[in-house]
Amino acid sequence: MPLPKLSPLQSRFAASLIASIMLLILYLVFTLPNLAYAADVDSTRAQDHNHERILDMDILGANVENLDLRSEAGYEAEFIGYDRGIIGRAPTANSPTQLTNNVARTDNIVQGQTFSYVFPSAEIGLQSRSTEDGMEQARLVKESDEGEDFEDLKLRPRQSRTVYISVNTCLQPRPIHNTTIEPPPQLQLYISQSESNPNPGPNSDGVQEMVMLDGGAVMKTVSVTGDLFMGVYGVNTTAYQDVWNAEIAVSTDGFYHTFYNNSDPNLQLIDSDSSAALLVTGNLTNEDVSSSAYQAVLNAAPPYLLFATDSNERPIQGLQNSYCGLMQNAGIVPSTTGQSASNIDTSLTTRGNGAPKQQFYLTGIKGGTTYSAILAMYGGRNSTTGGSGVVGGGGQVWPMMNFTTLSDGNCAVVFNLSFCDQTAYAVPGNPNNFPNMTSLASFYDNGASQYYQNFQNVLAQIPCNTTSTAQYSLARNCDDCAAAYKAWLCSVYIPRCTDFSSDLPWLRPRSMINPFPNGTMLPPEVVSVANQSAFLSSSRNPMIDQYVNPGPYKEILPCDDLCYNIVQSCPSSMSFGCPLPGRTSFNQSYGIKSKTQVTCNYPGPNYDQITSGSGTIMPHLLMFVALVVMSLVAV
Numbered sequence: 220m221p222l223p224k225l226s227p228l229q230s231r232f233a234a235s236l237i238a239s240i241m242l243l244i245l246y247l248v249f250t251l252p253n254l255a256y257a258a259d260v261d262s263t264r265a266q267d268h269n270h271e272r273i274l275d276m277d278i279l280g281a282n283v284e285n286l287d288l289r290s291e292a293g294y295e296a297e298f299i300g301y302d303r304g305i306i307g308r309a310p311t312a313n314s315p316t317q318l319t320n321n322v323a324r325t326d327n328i329v330q331g332q333t334f335s336y337v338f339p340s341a342e343i344g345l346q347s348r349s350t351e352d353g354m355e356q357a358r359l360v361k362e363s364d365e366g367e368d369f370e371d372l373k374l375r376p377r378q379s380r381t382v383y384i385s386v387n388t389c390l391q392p393r394p395i396h397n398t399t400i401e402p403p404p405q406l407q408l409y410i411s412q413s414e415s416n417p418n419p420g421p422n423s424d425g426v427q428e429m430v431m432l433d434g435g436a437v438m439k440t441v442s443v444t445g446d447l448f449m450g451v452y453g454v455n456t457t458a459y460q461d462v463w464n465a466e467i468a469v470s471t472d473g474f475y476h477t478f479y480n481n482s483d484p485n486l487q488l489i490d491s492d493s494s495a496a497l498l499v500t501g502n503l504t505n506e507d508v509s510s511s512a513y514q515a516v517l518n519a520a521p522p523y524l525l526f527a528t529d530s531n532e533r534p535i536q537g538l539q540n541s542y543c544g545l546m547q548n549a550g551i552v553p554s555t556t557g558q559s560a561s562n563i564d565t566s567l568t569t570r571g572n573g574a575p576k577q578q579f580y581l582t583g584i585k586g587g588t589t590y591s592a593i594l595a596m597y598g599g600r601n602s603t604t605g606g607s608g609v610v611g612g613g614g615q616v617w618p619m620m621n622f623t624t625l626s627d628g629n630c631a632v633v634f635n636l637s638f639c640d641q642t643a644y645a646v647p648g649n650p651n652n653f654p655n656m657t658s659l660a661s662f663y664d665n666g667a668s669q670y671y672q673n674f675q676n677v678l679a680q681i682p683c684n685t686t687s688t689a690q691y692s693l694a695r696n697c698d699d700c701a702a703a704y705k706a707w708l709c710s711v712y713i714p715r716c717t718d719f720s721s722d723l724p725w726l727r728p729r730s731m732i733n734p735f736p737n738g739t740m741l742p743p744e745v746v747s748v749a750n751q752s753a754f755l756s757s758s759r760n761p762m763i764d765q766y767v768n769p770g771p772y773k774e775i776l777p778c779d780d781l782c783y784n785i786v787q788s789c790p791s792s793m794s795f796g797c798p799l800p801g802r803t804s805f806n807q808s809y810g811i812k813s814k815t816q817v818t819c820n821y822p823g824p825n826y827d828q829i830t831s832g833s834g835t836i837m838p839h840l841l842m843f844v845a846l847v848v849m850s851l852v853a854v
């Protein structure tokens with residue numbers, strides 16, 4: 220529809236008239252049924268594409284009605300008494316959408332277009348430039364070019380305030396051809412504080428700053444002295460179709476959306492099997508066990524959420540730093556209010572180093588698949604609420620980590636055992652005999668617990684509680700012996716299992732003469748060779764082949780220092796001994812710790828312990844030459 224040319228006076232009148240009509244229409248829209256709504260809006264506002272989109276969203280039921288009303292009404296009210304022609308902000312096709320402090324706004328960003336926003340100075344408690352300087356000043360600013368505009372600022376120092384701008388991409392364009400594997404380009408955020416550049420974007424030649432989103436998110440602080448103008452722009456691409464959908468929020472209190480731009484995902488895989496994985500966060504607190512802060516953490520609800528997705532499907536590439544992007548694109552997501560999903564069982568644990576951590580038991584996932592997992596928090600730090608209107612309500616996102624699940628189907632992650640309370644890893648399993656993690660965990664835990672009873676009976680004969688000179692050792696007592704035995708027993712009785720197909724050098728094949736749970740046997744020539752070795756043909760613990768019958772698997776051997784520690788800590792009258800390193804019996808029974816990988820099994824392994832590389836081996840103990848008399852060490 221071509222518009223007639225109007226004189227300045229006419230255009231002022233027209234602007235006021237249009238604004239009044241708009242208010243009336245908006246009033247009608249929200250009070251009347253939807254009947255006449257689409258037609259009226261179209262005929263009046265056809266020039267304003269922003270408004271068309273806002274109203275489209277109303278139709279979709281998005282909760283933007285109030286925002287829209289406020290942005291129109293608020294904007295009008297602020298300038299009542301001032302002439303629109305002078306202030307130069309009559310709603311035009313490019314009229315920026317007004318943002319409210321800490322309130323997120325979601326818009327579709329059409330390819331090749333810029334969506335404009337303004338965070339008015341009134342929102343930050345600064346006087347609007349036009350009211351402060353009066354109409355004359357405003358006229359000068361409007362008519363001046365960029366250089367004069369800045370000079371004006373220098374001459375009249377203003378209050379300034381830090382403002383936090385953040386954008387999260389919730390949806391991005393889809394590839395047109397399924398051969399396109401790269402994610403689409405990232406959105407761009409343009410920022411201007413110049414009245415003469417109220418629509419910053421790639422097509423504006425005014426003073427502005429551009430920041431590219433990173434993984435679908437950006438966090439930017441700006442020191443503002445007046446109105447803050449922003450544009451969100453997505454480049455026009457030929458390889459992708461549809462629009463971006465992005466959430467923008469501006470705050471004077473702190474970032475609404477947060478992502479942590481460092482390399483620590485704060486999340487570590489404990490172990491996985493073919494349908495489940497156990498992950499754990501870093502310490503929730505480093506306070507002392509006796510402190511009330513420590514107890515408070517343990518008594519509080521688990522603070523973190525987990526997103527996970529099959530990384531082959533690549534749906535979160537380019538969105539991995541965006542909370543809403545993950546929420547709308549990841550395969551496994553928490554509920555919108557931040558509760559855990561049905562296939563994620565989460566709880567707090569002090570396993571390992573004793574510091575409280577949050578663990579996630581992820582079930583119903585695929586075997587032999589690499590997953591990307593991302594730790595997140597609903598709302599701001601320490602906050603249990605989130606969403607629009609809450610400071611930091613847009614959520615926090617940690618860097619992505621990847622893990623790969625096992626594929627053979629005969630190892631199963633167990634944790635939460637009552638006796639072997641430090642045990643948390645994949646053990647030999649069989650979905651036919653033990654379909655349920657809890658029952659498999661009990662099978663192993665009960666067996667270990669019975670062995671421990673026998674040991675306690677023996678320990679009871681030793682004079683532990685005599686004066687220190689009468690004790691068997693000055694350095695160790697019976698409690699040390701009992702603890703060393705328990706750590707060794709749980710690691711030896713409950714072998715750590717991984718795929719038979721894995722060829723890592725520190726693994727030892729077990730149970731090779733038995734069928735996999737699906738009935739398949741290894742090739743007959745392999746079986747007949749394996750049948751000649753007790754190490755290869757059976758499991759370390761004969762109960763496993765008898766009751767679980769996992770078939771061929773590989774074992775991560777217990778760490779040798781578990782054995783040395785018993786020898787060191789228990790009375791020699793108990794006759795513990797360890798195999799001599801270099802002998803086959805040593806190679807088949809124990810592994811040696813590495814600082815970077817889990818090359819052997821020990822209670823409560825976690826990243827802290829691996830990197831700090833504990834486990835000192837006393838050289839003189841290597842001279843101990845006596846085979847372990849206990850039945851559990853490899854046959």
Ligand SMILES: *[C@@H]1O[C@H](CO)[C@@H](O)[C@H](O)[C@H]1NC(C)=O
Pocket residue numbers: 330331332455456457
């Ligand atoms: C984007 O590119 C397509 C094809 O090159 C063109 O038809 C379309 O008008 C462009 N859109 C914008 C907003 O520039």
Ligand SMILES: *[C@@H]1O[C@H](CO)[C@@H](O)[C@H](O)[C@H]1NC(C)=O
Pocket residue numbers: 397398
């Ligand atoms: C891509 O799409 C074509 C036709 O729709 C289909 O035949 C082909 O298998 C798809 N390729 C991939 C990798 O999905």
Ligand SMILES: *[C@@H]1O[C@H](CO)[C@@H](O)[C@H](O)[C@H]1NC(C)=O
Pocket residue numbers: 433437438480
């Ligand atoms: C994230 O960190 C990298 C490297 O430190 C830096 O190059 C990049 O600009 C940062 N991104 C953001 C959004 O801060």
Ligand SMILES: *[C@@H]1O[C@H](CO)[C@@H](O)[C@H](O)[C@H]1NC(C)=O
Pocket residue numbers: 501502505572573574827
């Ligand atoms: C976690 O807590 C343990 C035990 O208190 C401590 O040894 C370790 O250094 C802590 N890790 C970090 C990263 O603070």
Ligand SMILES: *[C@@H]1O[C@H](CO)[C@@H](O)[C@H](O)[C@H]1NC(C)=O
Pocket residue numbers: 600601
């Ligand atoms: C969050 O909690 C920690 C420990 O309780 C406290 O030190 C920190 O100040 C809190 N942060 C905020 C933003 O409340």
Ligand SMILES: *[C@@H]1O[C@H](CO)[C@@H](O)[C@H](O)[C@H]1NC(C)=O
Pocket residue numbers: 530591619620621
């Ligand atoms: C995780 O996997 C994805 C997809 O394969 C890859 O792009 C990303 O770089 C990986 N991240 C890490 C930390 O290895």
Ligand SMILES: *[C@@H]1O[C@H](CO)[C@@H](O)[C@H](O)[C@H]1NC(C)=O
Pocket residue numbers: 626627628735737738739
């Ligand atoms: C049975 O399971 C094993 C281990 O996952 C696998 O290698 C084999 O191909 C499976 N056999 C059949 C018939 O599916």
Ligand SMILES: *[C@@H]1O[C@H](CO)[C@@H](O)[C@H](O)[C@H]1NC(C)=O
Pocket residue numbers: 564565566580635637
């Ligand atoms: C761990 O066991 C306790 C009781 O033994 C139970 O209350 C809790 O739900 C279990 N946690 C998980 C994650 O299975």
Ligand SMILES: *[C@@H]1O[C@H](CO)[C@@H](O)[C@H](O)[C@H]1NC(C)=O
Pocket residue numbers: 655656657658
């Ligand atoms: C596992 O089995 C036990 C007893 O056999 C049962 O009480 C429990 O509900 C089962 N759990 C699941 C998740 O099936």
Ligand SMILES: *[C@@H]1O[C@H](CO)[C@@H](O)[C@H](O)[C@H]1NC(C)=O
Pocket residue numbers: 683684697698
């Ligand atoms: C030593 O004696 C104390 C008190 O009599 C008892 O509680 C403790 O269990 C005893 N220790 C051992 C290892 O028997």
Ligand SMILES: *[C@@H]1O[C@H](CO)[C@@H](O)[C@H](O)[C@H]1NC(C)=O
Pocket residue numbers: 732746747750
């Ligand atoms: C292993 O050898 C024993 C006797 O040497 C034989 O009885 C058994 O059948 C063999 N098992 C397999 C699976 O070949």
Ligand SMILES: *[C@@H]1O[C@H](CO)[C@@H](O)[C@H](O)[C@H]1NC(C)=O
Pocket residue numbers: 724725801802803806
């Ligand atoms: C034991 O294993 C190590 C490496 O794992 C190897 O170098 C050594 O030759 C093996 N010794 C025996 C006796 O198998």
